[in-house]
Amino acid sequence: MKPSLPDAIDYREQSPEVQERFSRLKERPVVLSVEGLGKTFPTPGGEVTALKGVDFEVFRREFMCVIGPSGCGKSTLIRILAGLETESGGQVLLDGNPVAGPGPDRGMVFQSYTLFPWLTVKQNVMFGPKMEGKSGSSVEGEARQWIDLVGLSQFENSYPHQLSGGMKQRVAIARALANRPRILLMDEPFGALDAQTRAQMQSYLLQIWRNLDITILFITHDLDEAVFLADRILVLKANPGEVDEIIEVPVPRPRRLDQSIEPEFIATKHRINQLIHPESEGKEDTLPFARMTVEGDDVE
Template sequence: MRDDVMLRVEGLNKVFDSGNRRVEALSDVSLEIRKSEFVMIVGPSGCGKTTLINIISGLESATSGSVLLDGRQVSGPGADRGMVFQGYSLFPWLTVQKNVEFGLKMKGLPTGERRDIAARYIELVGLKGFENALPKQLSGGMKQRVAIARTLANEPEILLMDEPFGALDAQTRVVMQELLADISRRTNTTILFITHDIDEAVLLGDRVYVMSRRPGRIREVLTVDLPEPRNHHCLVMAEFQQIKSHIMEMLWQESSDAAMDK
């Protein structure tokens, strides 16, 4: 089982030092994600979730601790860790097709091959027929579909997602969650997904890491055993409600502790 681990984070600490202000963002965070696993990290706002995922992606560096992908220490961003951001990060001058081809072009793949791979992933996210549209012509949900296709087309070893559906309306969000659950099942992609939405965490995750308030540390790891396929029907199941109320209790404690501190 141990050699099945895709991503291992060990004793990660992050301190922001800006002159006389010292903020401890992460404290001794360790976690493991196995191959093909869908892992969620849920925590209150400002708990350092985004810092954590930025360190894993290589966009930020840790103060101490290590991130190992397939046993190799990572430093700096790379195509092996694809990321979908909360804000829209599409290139507005490129069509849907060219956006999805971006990573493949950076790798130097020939045009024909690029087109075929991109077409496959555009279809996977349900955007067939929109290949030549520009981002400005798409809705928020469609933009995030393109961002997911663009990251998957690169065939990363792990897909990192930083509250990718945070800016979407409630209905679109559920549709996107089901789409992602379906993609994860069909492609066996390893996914690390960060959110502050407990429903989202329980609905999508095989396992859920619950983080404390700042400085962020892991409070608990839960295994979610819901029947496949994961979809909106799961939201009303007893097991779902049970795990959800457990996490709510924990996060509620966190926020009331935070309030007492002040």
């Protein structure tokens, strides 16, 4: 039998403290504004609508997560925000200015390891500022500060193949931050890491976010990750990718791993689950059966 879960938290029924927290968040300046965003892809089988009428805002220093079923348009959304893909309709504003193409004001971290394998950690981190025409010892000094911030000072002269997956992603974060972006855009950055490293990276990221004046938009498949990290969670639904709900996470900060058993954490997860998998509510998955044991064997 399924364990009974607390009722879904509706942000309109949040406690006065939580309501107060989110009304203060919404008084901050808007960093990213997405208005009526649409994206269609022509395919041999006809047009695919990946995104339709997506509207939301991200406030200064907010940590927003985006979650939704596979294929609902999460990567398409972040690629448009990064300027790597053009929208079919609507617009994206960064600090009030329309986004047209990639720029150093947006830092990207992807799931796949994207460091340049022929450059050292320090050279990877210095790459962006050098492309911007900066040079000299100040760039090197700044790169060292970013590497220090992600705790990899001892590895500044190592090459990516000498690092673990978690360390590579820490370098990728340092490299993205080295351009001093207005917003960090992260597409499942910890998706390829084992569970323990992933939990460690989530804590690192929250520390970095707290220490810096940075706004983060973070895509994930993982419900626990979203609730652990986010101020608000944008839930997308598929076919076409539309905003289903924006959830205000009531779990207090600073976050700790042991909060994952608190009622508000479980209730928030439950609410996302209801939105993402409405048809599986209360149903057990049944799989086709093929007997590989002899009848009478003492197995369940």
